[in-house]
Amino acid sequence: MDFIKKLTGRQEEFCRGFVCTGDPAFSAKRAGYEKNSAAAAEKLMTNPEVLAEISRLTKEREKVFASLASLGYQRLAFGNISDAVSLLYLENPSAEQLEKMDLFMISEIKKPKDGMIEIKFFDRLKALEKLENTSSSGDGVKDLFDAIGQGAKAVSDIEQS
Structure with missing residues (x-):
């Protein structure tokens, strides 16, 4: 945190530009180092305070992305598919109707020549597996995953009977 106070605007x-793009010269130019941005970038990349700030920002970015990925897997594992089902019954949905729908769970939509719509969903069990693998405590997710797996097996056994 002491390094942040020593950095200029x-x-x-x-630092923010470099963490986003990975391009030192572009980041230097964007930060206002217009003349010889490549040389300015090289100098900035050898500054210990700048490197410490880049490291801090990178760690923060990784935390944010890990949280976003976890939230995405949660939506896939536990999300509602009612909007996708509604889509099946709409003749010609307008752009406005589509924008209001939550279609996050859909991995693929096809409209073959016969006119019917085919919708494929992301695999909920795989999303649960990812949640289990990325979860630090894992036990609650594992129990839920096991219960869903047992339920799926029971349904499969009933269908085969």
Whole structure:
């Protein structure tokens, strides 16, 4: 945290730009180092305070992305498919209707020549597996995953009978 106070506004902007793009020269130019941005970038990349800030921002970004991925898997595992089912019954949905629908769970939509719509969903069990693998405590998710797996096996056994 002490390093942040030592950075100038342009250095902070360079750090943010570099973490987003990975391109030092572009980040330097974007931060206001117009003249010879490549040389400015090289100098900035050897500054210990700048490197510490880049490291801090990178760690924060990784945490955010891990949280976003976890939220996405939660939506896939536990999300509602009612909008996707509604889509099946709409003749010609308008752009406005489609924008209001939550179609996150859909992996693929096809409309073959026969005019029917085919909708494929992301695999809920795979999403649960990912949640289990990324969860630090894992036990609650594992219990739920096991219960869903047992339920799916029971349904399969009934269908085969």
